[in-house]
Amino acid sequence: MRELAYLRPDDAAAAVAAVADHPNAMFLAGGTNLVDHLKLGVTAPELLVDVRGLPHDDIVEHDGPDGPVLCVGAAVRNSDLAAHPLLRSRVPAVSRALLAGASPQIRHQATTGGNLLQRTRCVYFQDLSTPCNKREPGAGCSALEGYGRYNAVLGASDDCVAVHPSDLAVALAAVDAVVVVLGVDGERRIPLVDLHRLPGDRPDLDTTLARGDLVTSVEIPLTDLARRSTYVKARDRASYAFALVSVAGALDLDGDTVRDVRIAWGGIAHKPWRATRAEDALRGGPLTEERVREAAEAELADARTTEQNAWKVPMVRNATVQVLTALAEEAHR
Amino acid sequence: MIKLTIDGTEREVSVDTRTTLLDALRERLDVTSPKKGCDHGQCGSCTVLLDGRRHLTCLALAVSYDGSDIVTADGLAGAGDGAEGDDLHPVQEAFLAHDGYQCGYCTPGQVCSAVGMLDELKEGHPSHVTEDLEGSPEPTDEELRERMSGNLCRCGAYVGILDAVREAAGEVTA
Numbered sequence: 001m002r003e004l005a006y007l008r009p010d011d012a013a014a015a016v017a018a019v020a021d022h023p024n025a026m027f028l029a030g031g032t033n034l035v036d037h038l039k040l041g042v043t044a045p046e047l048l049v050d051v052r053g054l055p056h057d058d059i060v061e062h063d064g065p066d067g068p069v070l071c072v073g074a075a076v077r078n079s080d081l082a083a084h085p086l087l088r089s090r091v092p093a094v095s096r097a098l099l100a101g102a103s104p105q106i107r108h109q110a111t112t113g114g115n116l117l118q119r120t121r122c123v124y125f126q127d128l129s130t131p132c133n134k135r136e137p138g139a140g141c142s143a144l145e146g147y148g149r150y151n152a153v154l155g156a157s158d159d160c161v162a163v164h165p166s167d168l169a170v171a172l173a174a175v176d177a178v179v180v181v182l183g184v185d186g187e188r189r190i191p192l193v194d195l196h197r198l199p200g201d202r203p204d205l206d207t208t209l210a211r212g213d214l215v216t217s218v219e220i221p222l223t224d225l226a227r228r229s230t231y232v233k234a235r236d237r238a239s240y241a242f243a244l245v246s247v248a249g250a251l252d253l254d255g256d257t258v259r260d261v262r263i264a265w266g267g268i269a270h271k272p273w274r275a276t277r278a279e280d281a282l283r284g285g286p287l288t289e290e291r292v293r294e295a296a297e298a299e300l301a302d303a304r305t306t307e308q309n310a311w312k313v314p315m316v317r318n319a320t321v322q323v324l325t326a327l328a329e330e331a332h333r
Numbered sequence: 334m335i336k337l338t339i340d341g342t343e344r345e346v347s348v349d350t351r352t353t354l355l356d357a358l359r360e361r362l363d364v365t366s367p368k369k370g371c372d373h374g375q376c377g378s379c380t381v382l383l384d385g386r387r388h389l390t391c392l393a394l395a396v397s398y399d400g401s402d403i404v405t406a407d408g409l410a411g412a413g414d415g416a417e418g419d420d421l422h423p424v425q426e427a428f429l430a431h432d433g434y435q436c437g438y439c440t441p442g443q444v445c446s447a448v449g450m451l452d453e454l455k456e457g458h459p460s461h462v463t464e465d466l467e468g469s470p471e472p473t474d475e476e477l478r479e480r481m482s483g484n485l486c487r488c489g490a491y492v493g494i495l496d497a498v499r500e501a502a503g504e505v506t507a
Contacts, residue, residue, distance in 0.1 A: 006350040083458040088466040099461040103483025239482035
């Protein structure tokens, strides 16, 4: 690990200024991903700006212009958010997604903001002996020709086939969450679905954030739709593993007719994949297994796979059927 | 210079910014109860109770934890209800009674994790396998296994660990 300066500012504005003013500075939050990367040499900042202790650590309900919103401070720990009574009753998909991630110890450490900004677990990104465009722009992508079981099937590029690892981000994408960001020019609000980006020819950039931008909170709308929501995650072992594929869904039924629906996928793309094409196909019609399968297939029409990861397509389709039929059964109970 | 309260004793140590909490404890302060297993947050053997919650020390920079209160498995002795001095914590007793280990390397982490886990259960925190998110989770085997899944045991003493944790859970929730 190279020499490292450390700063613990008292407020968010000072933290933003410290990172913006330095050519090679990074924010440190829970550290569950970044500290590992420092050890591995995946990243080598000269200055760490510690935002773990900033006072963005509460969860409050407030009235937004479009209804009640749960405002979650960026420093709130994953375990505290998952256990929050209002989240469990009003937005279960987000609680379930958090509980499906990492281990209890890590959830006590990891923060809301940090979870969203964690880096891919593509094996080549973490392996310094192999080229990776995300780690070193222009170096080449080892996953294209190499071990490709975890590779993205939607929205990948010739430069990068990595997937985003966060469970939380997938659930937040499904429930129309908004990320509040403080930058050098002040505060702005970014829909969660626009926080992460597709790799294109700049896979080194995971998000649309600029240098010095600090996530200060996440707003989760407390809608009727989100009340009936859940998260399903397929993985290689029962616990403590990243998603092979995952599905967050929310469903509002009028009898058997889909009044409104949300679907987001994880393990599929470089960002949480909001399946708007599938949602549009389902709205206004009856909720049947057949229609969910067709809607998911429409969303997956552009999927590009190899023989190593082709199984992801039927797996995410079937998981989507599982999620929405379970929510429909719950609605009819 | 950072200050840490470790097993009830206040300690001061000067650390490089790159030093992890685990290395500060083991190499600088001679607190060797937390073990270095994978050193990448994958095994749980470095688990301590930090400000009352189970926490990894390998994925934590010591400078960031100035002022923290740390309890290691070593410090749990004498910490049970009505315990004195070297009396083992009920969770430690349960691990002994049920052979919750073979080589013992992961045990301090397992024990700290189990103590933290039982507190979470008492507070009604849900887990991945909790069916009713709004209900009070019960210490079923399925719940205990999921809640202990952050601690690996390469000897595979999971059957004994589960027996130990089940007994301790019975005492806590009874």
